Structures are given as structure tokens and as C-alpha cells.
Amino acid sequence: MALLSVSELGVDFVTRGSGVRAVDRVSFELENSEIVGLVGESGSGKSVTSLALLGLLSGTSAVTRGAAHFGGQDLMTLSDTKLRHLRGNRIALVFQDPLTSLNPYLTLEDQLCEVAEVHLGHPHKQARERAVELLTRVGIGDAARRIREYPHQLSGGMRQRVCIAMALLCDPELLILDEPTTMLDVTIQAQILDLLRELRRERKMSILLITHDLGVVAELADRVLVMYAGRIVESAPTAELFARPLHPYTEALLQSTPRIDLPHGGTLRPIAGLPPRLSLAKVTECVFAPRCARVRVACREREPELRPESASHARRCVLSASEMEAPIPTEARG
Amino acid sequence: MAEISRPHEPLLSVRDLSVEFRTPGGPLRAVDAVSFEIFPGETLALVGESGSGKSTLARALVGLLKPHAGRIELDGAPIAGLSRAEFRPLRKKLQLVFQDPHASLNPRLSVSATLSEALMLHGHGDRRTLDARVCALLARVGLDPALRQRYPHEFSGGQRQRISVARALAVEPALLLCDEVTSALDVSVQAQLIELLRSLQTESKLSYLFITHDLGVVRSLAHRVAVMYLGRIVELQATEAFFERPQHPYSEALLASIPRLRAATHGAKPRLIGEVPSPLHPPAGCAFHPRCPRAFERCAREIPGAYAVEAAGFSRCFLRDPSNSAPG
Ligand SMILES: Nc1ncnc2c1ncn2[C@@H]1O[C@H](COP(=O)(O)OP(=O)(O)OP(=O)(O)O)[C@@H](O)[C@H]1O
Ligand SMILES: Nc1ncnc2c1ncn2[C@@H]1O[C@H](COP(=O)(O)OP(=O)(O)OP(=O)(O)O)[C@@H](O)[C@H]1O
Ligand code: SF4
Ligand SMILES: [Mg+2]
Ligand SMILES: [Mg+2]
Numbered sequence: 001m002a003l004l005s006v007s008e009l010g011v012d013f014v015t016r017g018s019g020v021r022a023v024d025r026v027s028f029e030l031e032n033s034e035i036v037g038l039v040g041e042s043g044s045g046k047s048v049t050s051l052a053l054l055g056l057l058s059g060t061s062a063v064t065r066g067a068a069h070f071g072g073q074d075l076m077t078l079s080d081t082k083l084r085h086l087r088g089n090r091i092a093l094v095f096q097d098p099l100t101s102l103n104p105y106l107t108l109e110d111q112l113c114e115v116a117e118v119h120l121g122h123p124h125k126q127a128r129e130r131a132v133e134l135l136t137r138v139g140i141g142d143a144a145r146r147i148r149e150y151p152h153q154l155s156g157g158m159r160q161r162v163c164i165a166m167a168l169l170c171d172p173e174l175l176i177l178d179e180p181t182t183m184l185d186v187t188i189q190a191q192i193l194d195l196l197r198e199l200r201r202e203r204k205m206s207i208l209l210i211t212h213d214l215g216v217v218a219e220l221a222d223r224v225l226v227m228y229a230g231r232i233v234e235s236a237p238t239a240e241l242f243a244r245p246l247h248p249y250t251e252a253l254l255q256s257t258p259r260i261d262l263p264h265g266g267t268l269r270p271i272a273g274l275p276p277r278l279s280l281a282k283v284t285e286c287v288f289a290p291r292c293a294r295v296r297v298a299c300r301e302r303e304p305e306l307r308p309e310s311a312s313h314a315r316r317c318v319l320s321a322s323e324m325e326a327p328i329p330t331e332a333r334g
Numbered sequence: 335m336a337e338i339s340r341p342h343e344p345l346l347s348v349r350d351l352s353v354e355f356r357t358p359g360g361p362l363r364a365v366d367a368v369s370f371e372i373f374p375g376e377t378l379a380l381v382g383e384s385g386s387g388k389s390t391l392a393r394a395l396v397g398l399l400k401p402h403a404g405r406i407e408l409d410g411a412p413i414a415g416l417s418r419a420e421f422r423p424l425r426k427k428l429q430l431v432f433q434d435p436h437a438s439l440n441p442r443l444s445v446s447a448t449l450s451e452a453l454m455l456h457g458h459g460d461r462r463t464l465d466a467r468v469c470a471l472l473a474r475v476g477l478d479p480a481l482r483q484r485y486p487h488e489f490s491g492g493q494r495q496r497i498s499v500a501r502a503l504a505v506e507p508a509l510l511l512c513d514e515v516t517s518a519l520d521v522s523v524q525a526q527l528i529e530l531l532r533s534l535q536t537e538s539k540l541s542y543l544f545i546t547h548d549l550g551v552v553r554s555l556a557h558r559v560a561v562m563y564l565g566r567i568v569e570l571q572a573t574e575a576f577f578e579r580p581q582h583p584y585s586e587a588l589l590a591s592i593p594r595l596r597a598a599t600h601g602a603k604p605r606l607i608g609e610v611p612s613p614l615h616p617p618a619g620c621a622f623h624p625r626c627p628r629a630f631e632r633c634a635r636e637i638p639g640a641y642a643v644e645a646a647g648f649s650r651c652f653l654r655d656p657s658n659s660a661p662g
Contacts, residue, residue, distance in 0.1 A: 015488065042492030042523050096491045096518070099436060139384075142612030145359040153357055156433040156514065157384025157547075179491065182517035183433065185383050185547050186591040187606045193593075194605070212492075212520045215593030242595055256522040258550035260592055263574055265554025270525035274478055 001072070002029035003206050004053075004174060009066035011045070011052045011230075012280060019280035022048045024230040026066070027306075030174070033204040035196075037217035037238065039253075040227030043275055046210045047096050049227075050176050054093055055083045070174065088119045092167035096178040096210075098159040101166065102151040108135070109147045112166055119170045134165040137195055139188045157183035164192065171203060178210045193220055214257060218242060223312075226250050229276040229287040232306060236313040246324050247315045248294045286318065293328045294319060343410065344371035345541050346395070346509055351404030351414070353387070353394050359614045364390040366565035367404070372509065375539040377531075379552040379573070381588070382562030385613070388545045389433055391562075392511045395543070396430045397421040408509075426456060429507040431498050433514045433545075438498040439486045445472070445497055446482040452504035471500045476526050492518040499527065503534070511543040516551055524548075528555055549592055553577055558647075561585050564611055564621040571647035581649035583626045620652065628653060 011023040023045040030036050038046050051057050052064050053075055068075040070091065075083070087093065095101050103111055109128060112135075116127035128147070135143035138161040151159055160183045167175060175196075181189045193216065199205045209221055217224055217238060224241045226234040226249065234247040245251040252271045259266030273291040286292070286299040298318045306316045317324075353365040365387040372378050380388050393399045395406060397416055406414040413424060432438045439448060449468045469479035475496040486494055495518045502510055510531075516524045528551065534540050544556060552559055552573065559576045561569040561584065569582040580586050587606050608625040611617055617624050623633035632652055641654040652658050 013488070016483075039520070041520050042496075042518065043490040047490060097434075097436070099434060136609065139610045141610040142359070142614055145614060146612065148358040153355065155385040155389060161384070179518060183384060183514060183547065185381070185588065186549065186593070187587055188384050188610070189547075189593075190591045190605060212518070212524075213593070214521065214595055218595050219593045253520065253522055254595075256520075256525045257595065258521070258525070258528075258548075258554045260550045260553055260577075263553075265550055268525040268528060268554060270529060271522040274473070275476065277478060277480070 003032050003034075004030040004068070004070050004208075006053065006068045007066060009049065009052060009068060010064065011048050011057065012063045013061050014063060014280075015061050020278045021280055022062075022230055022278060023052060026227075026230075026232055028225055028232065028235065030206050030208060032173075032206055033200050034223070035200060035207040035209060035221045037221030037224040038208060038210045038227065039212065039214065039217060039224060040233075041229075041249075041253075041275060042212070044227040045230040046227055047178055050093060050178055050208065050210060054087055054091065054176070055080065056093075088115075089170055090172055091174045091176070092170060092172040093176040094163045094167045094178060094180050098156070098163045098183075099151070101163050102159060104151055107148055107150055108162055112147070112162075112169065115166060115169045130169065131165070134168055135162065138162075138165045139191050140165075155183075157185070157188070160184065161188070161192070168199070172205065174206050174208070175199075176208045176210070179212065180209070181211070181213065181216060189216070196220060214242070214254070226253070230278055231287065231316065233288065233317070234313075234315040235306075236315075240313060246309055246313065246321055247288075247317050248292045248319070248324075249288050251324070251328075252291075252293065286316070288317075294324075344407075345374045345376075345409060346372040346543075347405075347407040348395070349405040349407075351391070351394060351406060352402045353390050353399055354402040357614070362613050363402075363565055363616075364613060365394065365401075368562075368565075368567050370560055370567065370570060372541050372543060374508075374541055375535055376558070377535065377542040377544055377556045379556035379559045380543060380545045380562065381547065381549065381552060381559060382568075383564070383584075383610075384547075385610075386562040387565045387613075388562055389513055392430055392513055392543065392545060395511060396428050397424070398430075426505055427508045428511065429502040429505050429509075430511040431502045431513060431515050435486070435491075435494040435498045438501060439494060441486050444483050444485055445489075448497070448501055449482075449504055452501045456505045467504075471504055472497075474503075474530055475500045476523050490518075492520070492523060495519065496523070496527070506538070507540070509541045509543065511545070513545045514547070516546060516548060524551065531555065549577075549589070561588070564613055564616055566621065566650060568622065568650045569643075569647070571643065571649075572645045575643075575645055575647065579644070581643045581647065581654055582622075582651045583628045583653075584622050587627075620650070622651075632658075 007027045009026040013020040053068050112131035113127040116122045116130055132143045221238045224238050225232050228249045234250045255269050271291055276287050283303050286304055289295050289299045304316050304318050306314050308314045349369050350367045352367055355362045394401050401414050446468050449471055450464050453467055472479045477496055499515050556573045559573050560567045563584050569585050606625050619634040620638050623629040638650045638652050640648040640650055643649050
């Protein structure tokens with residue numbers, strides 16, 4: 001059985017009369033020691049998906065639907081106390097914004113050691129040793145000294161790494177990382193990626209990796225889920241997705257990547273048009289149709305289902321795989 | 335990007351700028367004798383190790399931190415060490431988009447109120463056109479203007495990042511300092527933002543100091559690149575020369591570590607080895623020598639100077655010292 005299995009997850013925000021359907025019928029599974037990448041447009045519902053899974057949307061106007069099971073337990077019906085216990089011991093989340101998980105009034109030592117003492121029952125000295133070791137592994141130099149500092153005394157990328165270290169303290173079975181390397185230079189990022197690979201290999205850790213960095217996904221993930229407008233529009237093994245994207249959004253996304261190997265980064269090709277409006281109204285066409293370079297009449301008739309193309313590759317598009325191989329109609333591209 | 339003809343007068347000139355913090359572990363020199371210029375209509379990218387002093391440098395440039403030493407000139411007039419009040423008129427010329435969007439956005443103001451406030455700071459006080467301008471700004475950064483009555487916490491990470499950029503652009507500065515403004519954006523929205531920044535530069539000679547870890551963005555946007563390591567600029571070069579012929583071993587390590595989309599070499603890439611150094615105890619000699627694959631005996635003893643390399647660039651590595659006798 002999969003370690004995490006999510007089925008038909010949905011999240012609506014209802015504010016001031018209007019509503020936002022941020023996540024819509026999201027289903028996926030995560031196996032033991034598997035690394036799954038979650039990519040997609042800014043605002044497409046990646047962070048909200050992870051927050052909903054861990055019961056972290058209370059206090060907002062969110063209404064959540066669907067089911068999610070972790071190690072046989074139903075996350076959606078678990079009490080707050082039990083969820084909190086899971087989050088501290090078996091599941092760890094690194095938030096997109098490091099400042100959400102760091103307490104500005106406590107030194108790193110105080111907050112890291114508290115985690116190790118409360119959740120692992122370590123005495124202070126041992127907790128501190130473990131904290132220093134983890135900080136060193138995430139590339140904080142002179143960690144034994146710097147652990148005495150407060151979050152505001154660290155650089156953005158150092159704070160991000162402290163959050164990763166804090167998540168690893170309790171040796172979780174499932175690690176959810178929301179944009180964990182945005183503030184890291186590529187050499188330190190490489191060090192973090194090595195660490196994650198090692199944890200997966202040695203501790204059988206499963207990782208859900210939310211990121212815009214397709215290079216990081218290519219290096220680390222076994223499988224990729226692509227989100228657009230709150231939905232999963234494509235899912236496939238990593239190498240296959242990059243070599244042969246079968247959804248026009250994925251295809252357009254890959255083409256927008258600046259080319260590090262070409263002068264001036266090559267020609268940039270952003271996807272034309274504005275992001276979709278996420279309302280609660282029933283959707284009657286493919287959500288990508290207004291911006292799709294391959295759009296046709298059938299796309300406007302109803303919303304396509306997420307259909308399997310093969311055992312491991314699924315997508316939400318009316319075109320057949322061979323139709324996706326035809327060149328993109330040029331007049332549609334801005 | 336537009337070619338720039340370099341006039342004689344830089345917009346911003348920085349000389350031997352140092353910034354120090356007091357910390358529990360002793361004084362920490364986050365920025366150490368940094369010098370560079372930015373010309374009108376130019377984009378200077380600032381890249382480098384996490385914790386090397388990039389954000390600190392940017393905050394010192396906009397008067398949020400008092401430099402410990404050094405000079406900063408804007409249009410030829412010294413601005414380092416001005417009081418908050420003296421700095422206020424300069425805020426229209428210099429805008430910083432913070433690495434952390436919380437620092438730019440007031441959580442109690444709707445997006446519309448935030449942008450209106452910035453437009454009025456610039457003197458667009460006309461109430462009748464204000465709302466239309468707010469909508470135009472949002473559309474330019476790829477956000478739906480219909481969302482303008484929402485508050486910052488109701489947006490995703492990348493949406494907030496774009497609101498911060500829109501706020502800074504509203505003031506129409508001469509120099510925009512961007513600290514990691516594309517890091518929370520998918521590559522398509524990122525490409526859109528890069529196009530916007532390029533076209534503003536062509537239209538109005540806007541200059542950028544662009545701090546980023548994304549070397550793909552650097553290559554598509556910057557005219558020149560400065561690389562920081564432990565508080566110092568260790569290399570400064572024209573962009574194409576930097577990517578084709580990096581002149582410092584740390585830059586080489588950076589370029590070699592970029593993850594590729596079609597990575598055939600999982601984990602088999604060269605790694606920088608050795609512990610990441612701390613600015614509390616910077617290594618003697620060249621600060622990079624404990625991790626440098628090319629280090630030789632002189633590197634642990636002396637501090638390298640800024641040696642000229644092609645196209646008016648420099649490198650702080652002894653391998654570029656013309657009087658060096660060691661293996662190159
Ligand atoms: N508290 C909230 N109230 C109302 N709408 C919200 C709230 N939080 C998020 N949203 C909306 O839900 C959608 C999904 O947001 P989410 O943060 O999941 O995006 P994301 O995919 O993580 O984007 P990014 O890559 O920019 O971080 C967005 O359109 C956002 O504006
Ligand atoms: N307010 C402060 N008090 C003490 N030390 C500080 C303070 N702000 C920054 N530092 C230290 O100064 C050094 C440089 O930090 P800075 O934020 O400038 O790095 P950066 O290059 O922007 O890194 P990143 O890429 O991770 O954002 C770091 O060692 C940091 O811990
Ligand atoms: S001066 Fe020496 S240690 Fe420093 S970068 Fe050059 S070769 Fe390496
Ligand atoms: Mg997010
Ligand atoms: Mg920074």
C-alpha cells in the first residue's frame with residue numbers, strides 16, 4: 001500500500017461573497033522511499049494542496065473535500081491532536097516561507113533543541129549535538145557558534161536551510177518540501193540534494209517536492225505531477241515527462257525555461273494570456289484552452305478527464321499522444 | 335537585451351563598502367570592501383553563495399543599514415550614512431524589492447491600497463486615474479486585476495512576489511534593486527517578468543541590481559555579473575564572458591553545479607568539498623582556498639588583489655595575477 005494516498009482532494013476559499021477553487025479533484029500516491037515532484041504555474045494550488053493534507057488551513061476560509069490516507073490513517077478525519085502528533089513525528093513540512101516556521105524570539109538552539117527534546121525525548125546536550133550536526137550538513141559553517149543566533153541574523157538562504165534541518169530532526173517518514181532551495185546558490189543546493197538522496201536511500205524517506213526549478217526536479221524526482229488551475233494536468237516518470245510532455249501546458253512550460261547554454265538565455269517564450277480565474281462555477285471547457293497553442297473545438301465542449309496514457313503516464317487533454325507530436329501551430333504563439 | 339553605450343557617469347558608484355554586524359559570536363563582516371558601478375540602463379547581476387552578503391549589500395545601498403566604511407554615490411552625490419529623513423527624497427530613485435515579500439508588503443493593506451500608495455509617492459495623485467493605473471500594473475506582472483481588493487495572505491508565494499515588484503515599479507525608480515524576485519515563479523511567469531523588465535529598461539533607461547541564484551535568469555537579463563563569496567566580490571565580468579570563460583575557481587564551481595533538465599549524470603557532478611566557511615572566522619589568505627580545487631601554497635598566505643581580466647572585468651584569484659609564478 002502506498003505511504004500516502006490522496007483522492008479527489010478539493011479546497012475552496014470563500015471570502016466576501018466570491019469563491020476561489022484553489023484545488024480541484026487532486027489524486028495521487030506516494031510510495032515508500034519515492035520522491036515525487038509537484039510543479040506548475042504560480043498560484044495553481046501546490047502549497048494549498050500540501051497545507052490541506054496536513055490540516056494546516058484552519059484559520060482560513062478554506063473548505064476542504066476528498067480523502068487522504070497516510071500509513072492507513074485518514075488525515076481528513078483525524079483529530080487536531082493526532083494530526084499535530086503526526087506532523088511532529090512522522091511527517092515534516094518545510095514551508096515555502098521560512099519565516100512561518102521560525103520563531104523570531106528564540107535562538108536557533110532553543111527552537112531546534114525543543115523539537116529534539118519534545119519529540120525525540122533527547123536530553124539537551126544530545127539534542128544540541130544533533131542540531132549542530134544537521135546544521136553543518138545543510139551547509140551552515142561554524143554551526144556550533146551560529147546556533148546561538150536569532151533568525152533575523154541569518155541570510156534568507158540560511159533560514160531556509162535551518163528549516164530543512166528542523167524538519168529532518170525528527171527523522172520523518174514523509175517529508176514535504178515547498179520550494180526548499182529558492183534561496184540557495186547552486187553549490188549549496190547540490191549539497192542539499194545529495195543529502196535528500198542519501199536520506200531516501202538510507203532512511204527510506206518519501207519526499208513530496210514542490211518546486212519551480214525543473215532542473216532540481218530532473219535531478220531528484222522519480223515522478224512528476226504538473227498542476228494548472230488547481231488540477232493535476234499531467235503525471236509521468238521524470239525523464240519521460242521532460243523528453244515527451246503530453247500536455248500542452250507542460251510543453252509550454254518547458255519551452256519557457258531560459259537556456260543557460262545559449263547567449264542571452266536563448267529566446268524566452270512565456271505562455272501568452274492571463275492566468276485562469278478560479279471560481280466556484282462549473283467548468284465547461286479545458287481550463288488551459290484560453291491559452292493553449294494547440295486548442296481545438298473539442299477542447300471547448302467539456303473539461304477533459306485525467307486519463308491514463310500508459311501505466312505510468314496520465315494527462316488531462318483531448319489530443320492524442322501522436323497529435324501532440326505534430327509541430328505547434330505557429331499563429332497561436334505570440 | 336538592449337546594448338548599453340556606457341556613458342562616463344555611473345548612476346551608482348560604490349567604493350570599498352563594508353558592513354559589519356555584532357553577533358553573539360563576535361563581529362561579523364558581512365560585506366568587505368566591495369566596489370562597483372552601475373550605469374544608466376545597465377543590469378548588474380549579483381550572484382554568489384548563500385550568506386555571502388548580497389542582501390546586506392542591497393540593504394546598505396538603500397540606506398537601511400549603516401555602512402561601517404566606504405562610499406556610495408548616486409548621480410555623483412554621496413549617500414552613505416544619510417539619516418532616514420535625508421534619505422527620503424532618494425526613495426523615489428532607489429527601490430528595493432526584498433527577498434522576503436513580507437518586508438515589502440503591509441499585511442493590513444489590500445493590494446489596491448498598497449499600489450495606490452506607491453503611485454501617490456511618485457506623484458500620480460489623480461484619484462480618477464489611480465484605479466486604472468493599479469489595474470495596469472497588476473496586468474503587467476501577470477496578475478488578474480480583478481483580485482486587487484484582496485490582502486497579501488490571500489495570494490500564493492509567487493503572486494506576492496509579483497505584487498512586491500509591481501509596488502516598486504509604481505514609483506518609477508531610476509535604479510531597481512531586486513533581491514530574488516523570480517525565485518517563487520514558474521518559468522513561464524518568470525519569462526514574462528524578464529520581458530517586462532527588459533522593455534522597461536529600453537523605454538526608460540531603468541537600471542537594475544539583480545540578485546539571484548538562477549543563473550539562467552542572469553544570462554537572459556544581465557549585462558555584467560558580479561560574484562560574491564564571503565563578503566567580497568571575487569569576480570566581475572561581462573555576462574557572456576562570464577558564462578564562456580569564468581575567471582575565478584568559485585565561479586567555475588557555480589557553473590558546474592547548475593542542475594540540467596536532462597540530467598544524464600545523476601549525482602555524478604563535481605562537488606565543492608570542505609565545510610562552508612563562516613564570516614565569523616574567515617579563512618586567512620584567499621577566503622576560498624580551503625575549498626578551492628586549484629589552490630596552491632600562496633593562496634593560504636596572502637589575500638589576492640583584484641586582477642584585471644578581459645573586457646574591464648576583474649578576478650580575485652592569484653591565477654590571474656600577472657606577476658604570479660605558480661602553475662596556472
Ligand atoms: N487564504 C487564502 N484565501 C483566498 N485565496 C487563497 C488563499 N491562499 C491561497 N489562495 C489562492 O489559492 C490559489 C492557490 O494558491 P497556492 O498558494 O496553493 O499556489 P502555489 O501553486 O503554491 O503558487 P506559488 O508557486 O506561487 O507558490 C491561488 O490562486 C491563491 O491566490
Ligand atoms: N541583522 C544581522 N545581524 C547579524 N548578522 C547578520 C544580519 N544580517 C545578515 N547577517 C549575516 O551576514 C551574512 C550575509 O547575509 P546576507 O543576508 O547578506 O547574505 P545573502 O548573500 O543575501 O544570502 P542568501 O543568498 O542566503 O540570501 C550572513 O552570515 C548573515 O548571517
Ligand atoms: S586564489 Fe588560490 S585559493 Fe583562491 S581561488 Fe584562486 S587558486 Fe583558488
Ligand atoms: Mg506556493
Ligand atoms: Mg539574501
